[in-house]
Amino acid sequence: MPERPLLVFDFDGVLVDGMAEYWWSARRAALALVAHSAAPAGSVAPAAWHLPEQAPPGFALLRPLIHKGWEMVLMAAELGRPDLDLDAALADYDTFLGAALRRWGWTTAQLQQALEGLRAEAIATDPDAWLALHRFYPGVEERLDRLAAEGADWAVLTTKGGAFASRLLAAAGLTPLALYGHEQGSKPSVLARLLAGHDPAERPLWFVEDRRPTLELVRRTPGLEAVRCYLVSWGYLGPGDGEGLAPLGIRWLEPAGFAAPLALWP
Ligand SMILES: [Mg+2]
Incomplete structure (x- = not known):
């Protein structure tokens, strides 16, 4: 049988x-969090921090290591740092993830909520555009x-x-x-x-x-x-x-x- x-x-x-959507939403969620946060802790200098519209190559390299949605938002924030050590992040992602959480002072729940809120808004306002970011x-x-x-x-x-x-x-x-x-x-x-x-x-x-x-x-x-x-x-x-x-x-x-x-x- x-x-x-x-x-x-x-x-x-x-x-x-959904690679196009991941950067689209993670970038926007990170921008929103930074806009509503106190000045980020540690080595992040707000004036030098920049998130490009197009995903930087490091995002595709980090993607296989990313497990949950909130990590994606945190990695987007990290990719905006001019002094990011991408090789170190790729070599020991778990350690890097913990250090990044401490650097920005965000909780995992806050990051997840930022991502999901943004997605919910995108679906509510222009569902076709959001769907078109996936294949x-x-x-x-x-x-x-x-x-x-x-x-x-x-x-x-x-x-x-x-x-x-x-x-x-x-x-x-x-x-x-x-x-x-x-x-x-x-x-x-x-x-x-x-x-x-x-x-x-x-x-x-x-x-x-x-x-x-x-x-x-x-x-x-x-x-x-x-x-x-x-x-x-x-x-x-x-x-x-x-x-x-x-x-x-x-x-x-x-x-x-x-x-x-x-x-x-x-
Ligand atoms: Mg998968």
């Missing part, structure tokens, strides 16, 4: 390329449509606010079985809830993601052994992310594999 998995897709970097990766919409014919359900699990992912899917006429945004908890905890109460032999869970550390975390999480993990080749990957996956129990998914019938997936 063919397998009828529940496919759980990450959103950004798997289904949708589905080639073949994704057709492939999702075909899943139903294969008897497979699909869901979305994202660190984005659920409402924003939902808006983009609805605009494309796509309806997942379920959609889990950052409001529903961490990805491992949502996967654990999805596994609970189902026999993995009857309904296997396949998780498709473009952030390797997230897949490694799933692999390290007790109770999630039955989740089949895929890293997609087309997302926001860092250098070397596609190497040495097999010993970790992570499968590599390229566009041709994604387009193939589920029975032929790696």
Whole structure:
């Protein structure tokens, strides 16, 4: 009998390329926070701080390391510093992230709220312009449509606010079985809830993601052994992310594999 998995897709970097929107919204959120903050702490000199309209190259380099939306706003603020040490940020992102939070004196909640408030306003005032900053990766919409014919359900699990992912899917006429945004908890905890109460032999869970550390975390999480993990080749990957996956129990998914019938997936 063919397998009828529940496919759980990450959103950004798997289904949708929103790189244009990330800078657009992160830049504006950072500008708004700076405008409403006291003078930033530490080494940030307001006169020298500048955020260009076009994303600086460092933003694309940092993107594979960014996990949550609030980090994107903080990284935008950092990219406006003329004395930013980008190599140090890329070499040890977690340390850099902590130092950046202290430098600006913002809370993660404040950063997330700035981002989501700005997105909500963009959708309310000019939804078409906001939607146009995103594109589905080639073949994704057709492939999702075909899943139903294969008897497979699909869901979305994202660190984005659920409402924003939902808006983009609805605009494309796509309806997942379920959609889990950052409001529903961490990805491992949502996967654990999805596994609970189902026999993995009857309904296997396949998780498709473009952030390797997230897949490694799933692999390290007790109770999630039955989740089949895929890293997609087309997302926001860092250098070397596609190497040495097999010993970790992570499968590599390229566009041709994604387009193939589920029975032929790696
Ligand atoms: Mg992603």
